[in-house]
Amino acid sequence: MPSPDWTCPATTEPVDAVVDLPGSKSLTNRFLVLAARASGVSRLRSPLRSRDTLLMVGALRGLGAEVEEVDGDDWLVTPGETQGEPLVDCGLAGTVMRFVPPLAALAHGPVHFDGDPQARTRPMGPALEAMRALGVRIDDDGRGALPFTVRGAGSVRGGAVTLDASASSQFISALLLSGPHYDHGVTIHHDGKPVPSQPHIDMTVEALRDAGADVDDTEPNLWRVEPGPLNPLDVQIEPDLSNAAPFLAAALVTRGRVRVPGWPQHTTQAGDEIRDILDEMGADVSLARDGLTVSAVDGFGGVDVDLHDASELTPVVAALAALAEGPSLIRGVAHIRGHETDRLAALARELGALGAIVTETEDGLHITPRPLSPTTFHTYADHRMVMAGAVIGLAVPGVVVEDVDTVAKTLPTFTTLWAGMLGRHRAEGRTA
Ligand SMILES: O=C(O)C1=C[C@@H](OP(=O)(O)O)[C@@H](O)[C@H](O)C1
Numbered sequence: 233m234p235s236p237d238w239t240c241p242a243t244t245e246p247v248d249a250v251v252d253l254p255g256s257k258s259l260t261n262r263f264l265v266l267a268a269r270a271s272g273v274s275r276l277r278s279p280l281r282s283r284d285t286l287l288m289v290g291a292l293r294g295l296g297a298e299v300e301e302v303d304g305d306d307w308l309v310t311p312g313e314t315q316g317e318p319l320v321d322c323g324l325a326g327t328v329m330r331f332v333p334p335l336a337a338l339a340h341g342p343v344h345f346d347g348d349p350q351a352r353t354r355p356m357g358p359a360l361e362a363m364r365a366l367g368v369r370i371d372d373d374g375r376g377a378l379p380f381t382v383r384g385a386g387s388v389r390g391g392a393v394t395l396d397a398s399a400s401s402q403f404i405s406a407l408l409l410s411g412p413h414y415d416h417g418v419t420i421h422h423d424g425k426p427v428p429s430q431p432h433i434d435m436t437v438e439a440l441r442d443a444g445a446d447v448d449d450t451e452p453n454l455w456r457v458e459p460g461p462l463n464p465l466d467v468q469i470e471p472d473l474s475n476a477a478p479f480l481a482a483a484l485v486t487r488g489r490v491r492v493p494g495w496p497q498h499t500t501q502a503g504d505e506i507r508d509i510l511d512e513m514g515a516d517v518s519l520a521r522d523g524l525t526v527s528a529v530d531g532f533g534g535v536d537v538d539l540h541d542a543s544e545l546t547p548v549v550a551a552l553a554a555l556a557e558g559p560s561l562i563r564g565v566a567h568i569r570g571h572e573t574d575r576l577a578a579l580a581r582e583l584g585a586l587g588a589i590v591t592e593t594e595d596g597l598h599i600t601p602r603p604l605s606p607t608t609f610h611t612y613a614d615h616r617m618v619m620a621g622a623v624i625g626l627a628v629p630g631v632v633v634e635d636v637d638t639v640a641k642t643l644p645t646f647t648t649l650w651a652g653m654l655g656r657h658r659a660e661g662r663t664a
C-alpha cells in the first residue's frame with residue numbers, strides 16, 4: 233500500500249541550518265554482516281535505523297546472530313548458529329539481497345530469499361552464478377533474480393571466480409564480505425564493462441581490514457581475501473553522506489547555508505563526492521572540524537559530471553540540474569536502470585512532467601532547465617526520488633511527492649529533518 237502524499241514545503245527564504253544526519257546505510261550493513269560471523273561480540277555505535285538496516289538485522293537474526301540495542305544508541309552483535317529454515321526478506325535492499333546469500337551458504341540447511349515486487353527485477357544473476365562456481369547450491373527459477381533458495385552446506389569451498397560486476401559493485405562486496413569464512417578464501421576477477429561504485433568496494437575492503445582480514449586489492453579488477461577468522465568490531469558509524477545530499481542541495485536552491493556536523497575527513501563513502509559537485513555548480517563548500525558547510529549567495533550553474541563512482545547521488549544532482557541556470561550532463565550511470573527503479577527513466581519522466589527538458593542518454597541524462605510548474609512527483613518505491621522531489625519542491629510551490637514513506641528505506645526521519653532545516657519543526661504537508 234502506498235503511503236501518504238506529501239506536499240513539499242517551498243520557501244523564498246534562504247535556509248540557515250545545521251542538519252544532523254543518521255548513520256551510513258552502507259557502513260551499517262557491512263559491519264553487521266562482518267559482525268554476524270566474527271569471533272566474539274561486536275559493537276556498532278550509532279548505526280542507521282532504517283528499513284534497509286532493519287531488514288539486515290532481521291536477515292542476520294534468521295541466520296542465528298543476536299542483535300541487541302544497548303545504551304539507547306548502539307547495537308551489540310553476537311554470532312550464532314542458524315536454526316530451522318529461515319526466510320530472508322530483502323525488501324528492496326541491494327545490500328541484503330547481495331550480501332546475505334554468500335553468508336547463508338555457510339548455514340546448515342536451506343535459506344530462502346525473497347523481497348518486494350520491485351526487488352524481483354534487480355540484477356542478481358552474476359552473483360548467483362559466481363556463488364555456484366565457488367561450490368554453493370542455489371535453487372532459483374532461472375531468471376537470475378529473487379526469489380531463490382541457498383542450500384547451505386555448513387561450509388563453502390571458495391577459491392577463484394570470474395564474474396561480470398558491471399551491473400553492481402555489490403556482487404564483489406558480497407563475496408569479499410563472506411570470503412574469509414570460505415575454505416580457500418575467495419579470489420574474484422571482474423570481466424566486463426567497468427565496475428561502478430569503486431568507493432563502495434574500497435569501503436568493503438577497509439571494513440574487512442578493520443576486522444583483521446587479509447585483503448589484496450592491488451591489481452585492477454582483481455580482489456583476494458584470505459581465509460581466516462574475523463575479529464569482533466567496535467566501530468562508530470559515520471553519518472550517511474549520500475543522505476546529506478538533498479539537505480546540502482537546499483543551500484544552493486535557497487541561496488542559504490547548511491552545515492552537516494560529523495562529516496569525516498577521510499571516508500570511503502561515495503557520497504563525499506557531493507562536495508566537488510556542489511563546488512562545481514557554484515556553491516561555497518568548506519570542510520572543517522565542525523563539519524561540512526555549503527553556502528550560496530547567487531544562482532548556480534549546471535554540471536557535466538560522471539557519477540559512475542557515486543551513482544546514488546544521481547537523483548539529487550538531477551533535481552538540482554533542473555533548477556540550475558544552464559544545462560547539465562550526467563554520465564556513467566547506465567547501471568542505475570537496475571537500482572530501486574530504472575532511475576534514468578523515472579527522473580526523465582518526473583522532471584520532464586515538471587517542465588524540464590530531459591533526455592535519457594545510454595548512460596545518463598541530459599537536462600535543460602525550463603520554468604517548472606508543480607505536479608505530482610511519482611517516486612517508484614525509490615527513497616532517492618522522494619529526496620529529489622523535495623529539492624525541486626523548495627523552489628516550485630505545490631509539488632506533491634507521492635508515497636513519501638518510501639524514503640524510510642534509508643532515512644525514516646527525512647520529512648522531519650527537512651521541516652527542521654526550514655525552521656518548521658513538524659512533518660508538514662501530509663495530504664492523506
Ligand atoms: O555496497 C553498497 O553499500 C552500495 C553500492 C552501490 O551499489 P551499485 O554498485 O549497485 O550502484 C550503491 O549504489 C548502493 O546504494 C550501495
Ligand SMILES: C=C(OP(=O)(O)O)C(=O)O
Nearest residue numbers: 324325326327544571572
Ligand atoms: C542504490 C541504492 O540502494 P541499494 O543498496 O538497495 O542498491 C541507493 O541507496 O541509492
